[in-house]
Amino acid sequence: MRWLAVVLGVLLAGIAVPAQAANILSNPGFESGSLSGWNCSGGSVVSTPVRSGGYALNGAVTSSDYAQCSQTVAVQPNTAYTLSAWVRGSYVYLGVTGGASIWTPSAASYTQLSLSFTTGASQTSARIYVHGWYGQPAYQADDLTLDGPGGSDPGDPTDPPDPGDPPAGLAKHALIGYLHASFANGSGYVRMADVPEQWDIINLAFGEPTSVTSGDIRFNRCPVSECPNVESDADFAAAIKAKQAAGKKVLISIGGANGQVQLTTTAARDAFVSSVSAIIDRYGLDGLDIDFEGHSLYLNAGDTDFRNPTTPVIVNLISALKTLKAKYGANFVLSMAPETFFVQVGYQFYGGSSGGDNRTGSYLPVIHALRDSLTVLHVQDYNSGPVMGLDNQYHTMGGADFHIAMTDMVKAGFPVANTGQTFPGLRDDQIGFGLPAAVSAGNGYTAPAAVHEALDCLVKGQNCGGYSLRGGTSPGFRGLMTWSVNWDHYYNWEFQNSHAPYLDALP
Numbered sequence: 001m002r003w004l005a006v007v008l009g010v011l012l013a014g015i016a017v018p019a020q021a022a023n024i025l026s027n028p029g030f031e032s033g034s035l036s037g038w039n040c041s042g043g044s045v046v047s048t049p050v051r052s053g054g055y056a057l058n059g060a061v062t063s064s065d066y067a068q069c070s071q072t073v074a075v076q077p078n079t080a081y082t083l084s085a086w087v088r089g090s091y092v093y094l095g096v097t098g099g100a101s102i103w104t105p106s107a108a109s110y111t112q113l114s115l116s117f118t119t120g121a122s123q124t125s126a127r128i129y130v131h132g133w134y135g136q137p138a139y140q141a142d143d144l145t146l147d148g149p150g151g152s153d154p155g156d157p158t159d160p161p162d163p164g165d166p167p168a169g170l171a172k173h174a175l176i177g178y179l180h181a182s183f184a185n186g187s188g189y190v191r192m193a194d195v196p197e198q199w200d201i202i203n204l205a206f207g208e209p210t211s212v213t214s215g216d217i218r219f220n221r222c223p224v225s226e227c228p229n230v231e232s233d234a235d236f237a238a239a240i241k242a243k244q245a246a247g248k249k250v251l252i253s254i255g256g257a258n259g260q261v262q263l264t265t266t267a268a269r270d271a272f273v274s275s276v277s278a279i280i281d282r283y284g285l286d287g288l289d290i291d292f293e294g295h296s297l298y299l300n301a302g303d304t305d306f307r308n309p310t311t312p313v314i315v316n317l318i319s320a321l322k323t324l325k326a327k328y329g330a331n332f333v334l335s336m337a338p339e340t341f342f343v344q345v346g347y348q349f350y351g352g353s354s355g356g357d358n359r360t361g362s363y364l365p366v367i368h369a370l371r372d373s374l375t376v377l378h379v380q381d382y383n384s385g386p387v388m389g390l391d392n393q394y395h396t397m398g399g400a401d402f403h404i405a406m407t408d409m410v411k412a413g414f415p416v417a418n419t420g421q422t423f424p425g426l427r428d429d430q431i432g433f434g435l436p437a438a439v440s441a442g443n444g445y446t447a448p449a450a451v452h453e454a455l456d457c458l459v460k461g462q463n464c465g466g467y468s469l470r471g472g473t474s475p476g477f478r479g480l481m482t483w484s485v486n487w488d489h490y491y492n493w494e495f496q497n498s499h500a501p502y503l504d505a506l507p
Contacts (some may be wrong), residue, residue, distance in 0.1 A: 002028065024073055024150040025128070030055040032245075035069070042067035047167045051086040051110040051142035059089075061132040062127065062472075066427075067139070068385045070097070075119050075126045076150035081148035083128055084114035086413030087312045088138030090132070091424055097127040101372075105422070122291050124151050125203070126391070133424050135274050135412060135471055166375060166429055167286070167331040168211040169247055173503040174200035174479035175496065176335075176378060178253060180204060180486045181236075188485040191228035192239035195485055196493070197501040201249045201335070201376075202485070203289045208259035211302035215261070217254055217275040237283055244286065249333050252279050253289035253335055261296045263316035277327065287333030287375070288324060292317075297342060297362040303352035309365040311319050311352070318369040325373040335376045337434060338363040339483065344409050348388055350417035361416060364423055371426060378432035378481035379386035381406055382444030390414060390470045403454035407433050411458075412471030428474030434481040437488040437495040448498035459506060479503060 026037030031047050031053045039061040042060045050056040059067030075081065085094050086105055102115045119126065128146060132139040179190060181204040192462045195202060195330025207219040222230050231239070234468065240250050254276065255261055263269045276288060300311040309315055325332055328338050346361020367377060386394040389405030390412060396402060414424035436442035448455075457464035480499050482488060488495040 007010075009482045021073070022150070023145045023147060024075075025071060025144055025146045026073075027147060029053050030057050033394070038071050040067070040069040043069045044138070044464060049088065049110075049140055050067065051088075053142075055142050056142035057130070058318065059132045059141070060131070061138055063092055063135050066131045066133050068129050069141070070127055070129040071435075072125055072127045073146060074124060074152045075120055076149050077121055077123050079115060079148055080118045081126070081146060082114065083142050083144075083146050084112055085130055085144040086110045086112050087130065087139060087141045090136045092130070092139045092141070094130050095128070097129060099126075102215075106199050108138075108274035112226055115124075117129070134202045135425060144384070156397070165330070167249075167333050169331075170249065170329055170333070170375065171200035171247070171479070172429075173477065173506045174432070175375070175500050175503060176201040176203070176376070176479055176481040177437075177485035177488065177495075178203045178481075178483050180205055180206045180222070180484060182222055184222060184227045185484075185486060187484070187490040188337070189222055189229055190486050190489050191229065191231045193231070194237050195243070196496060197246060197248075198496050199248065199485060200479070201251065201333070202243065203251050203253040203291075203337075205484070206256035206259050206284075206291065207252050207254045207258070208278065209261050212260045213262050213264050213268055215263050215265075215271035215275070217261070217272060217279065219252060219279045240283055240285070244284070249286040250283075251287045251289045251333055251335065252283075252285055253337070255291040256295060257293055259291075260294050261292055262313050263320065264312050266316060269316035269320045273327075274317075274325050276320075276324060280328070282477075285326070286331070289337060290317075290321070290337045291337045293339060295359065297366070298358045299351035299362050300358070301352060304350065306346075306350070306361070306365040306368055306416055306419070306421065306423060309369075314362065314365050318366055321366075322373070323431045325370075332373075333375045334370065334373050335378065336363070336374065337378055338367075339379055339380045340387050340406060341377055344387050344389075344406055344414075346416050346423070347390075347409065347414045348417060353375050353417060353419055364416065371424075371430075374426070374430055374479045376430055376432050377410060377426060378434045378479075379406060379410065380483075381446075382434065382435045382436050384444060391467065398446055398450075400442075400446075400450040400457070400463075401465055401467060403433055403435075403446065403451065404457050404464060404469075407431060407454075407458055408467075408469050408471050410471075411474055412469075422501040425471050427476070429478055431474060432436055432478045432481055434483065435495070437482045437484060438491040440490070441483050441487040448494070451499065454500065475507070477506075 042227040093103040349360040351358035
């Protein structure tokens with residue numbers, strides 16, 4: 001039969017035999033009885049419940065830590081890999097940093113999660129992770145597998161940043177303000193160079209579309225006829241660079257009350273990405289603020305799952321924002337400033353299912369889809385009607401309890417109307433809230449003492465006025481946003497002078 005062996009050898013010589021799949025993770029089932037090979041926060045090894053063997057991972061989730069365990073492994077470029085894990089618990093996530101991820105909202109017994117990904121052309125390491133979610137019970141994970149050929153590069157021993165980590169240089173507790181860069185309003189024009197150093201994030205208001213559905217965003221400087229003291233474009237750009245050199249972030253804000261943006265088509269989506277990129281590149285900006293109001297976002301009838309939206313204006317916006325984040329990388333700042341109607345009102349009414357106003361809760365799918373890229377969500381706690389909180393009581397703007405209840409909803413998460421689904425809360429470092437700078441700036445002005453009372457409750461658990469925080473305290477609370485820097489200047493910097501020292505004093 002020697003001739004058969006020769007023939008088979010000749011035939012096989014021309015066939016590329018795939019590499020044998022092998023689990024290249026270290027200590028994949030935690031059978032060492034330790035976390036050896038893993039970089040964990042809030043993790044430990046337990047002997048029960050396990051899926052196989054004698055040990056499993058237990059992730060002790062808290063209100064401020066989702067108990068992530070990660071491992072960086074050497075991989076080969078342009079190669080397909082399969083990642084899987086057996087998990088148990090609520091809101092358990094499995095993924096690859098900067099790439100694919102998968103999660104389960106509830107697994108009463110061990111359930112397998114699995115995903116596939118292909119490494120990049122020059123990629124020699126990959127960081128895989130498993131974690132739970134804030135405020136949920138502990139989760140368990142066992143028998144993790146990364147199938148594919150190992151690489152020769154030992155990977156990055158420093159463990160690269162998670163895509164959900166905040167951008168470098170961002171103030172821990174930020175004072176955030178909108179600057180009327182394209183119009184004067186009744187408050188007058190403030191030059192970029194004259195914005196005081198206390199402002200950590202400056203949102204340029206506004207980039208607006210050429211038409212509601214074009215997706216083509218333009219940012220026009222305030223004309224001299226309206227703003228006699230407007231600086232030149234060169235001085236404006238130079239002042240932005242000076243702010244950035246001082247550690248500040250400058251963003252372009254899209255929308256506003258008059259800038260309706262409906263990305264009804266993929267062509268509008270692509271125009272949005274292209275035109276927004278052009279604005280960011282022209283001035284060297286740090287990122288983007290989404291201030292879609294009015295009828296920009298809505299949900300079509302039957303679009304009832306915020307985790308899997310189908311309405312084009314929602315789907316295309318999510319796609320556009322993910323594209324921009326991917327283009328500019330980890331330090332791209334992404335913020336959102338929805339009204340309560342589009343977020344917290346979703347607790348009672350969800351547009352695609354309620355049969356009422358189809359805009360209620362319509363920011364929820366956008367926030368959820370971008371939660372790993374979102375730097376800060378500062379809901380407008382103004383120009384709002386009464387809103388039901390998690391205590392099932394209505395709260396009215398202008399007092400500490402409104403800010404406490406509304407912010408707690410974002411931190412704790414909440415059931416979405418009658419959909420049977422729960423919106424998971426955000427990390428505390430992703431959360432702020434917005435206020436009018438003065439009585440003339442909008443309805444819902446809150447006196448500084450009441451704002452500090454609300455912050456005492458949210459950050460420290462003090463002065464809650466009988467309200468019980470469902471999401472726990474938020475020591476990483478990102479900061480306060482105001483409409484606007486111009487109005488604060490008009491009123492002799494009351495907002496800045498009242499709140500910057502308070503934020504700076506927080507640990």
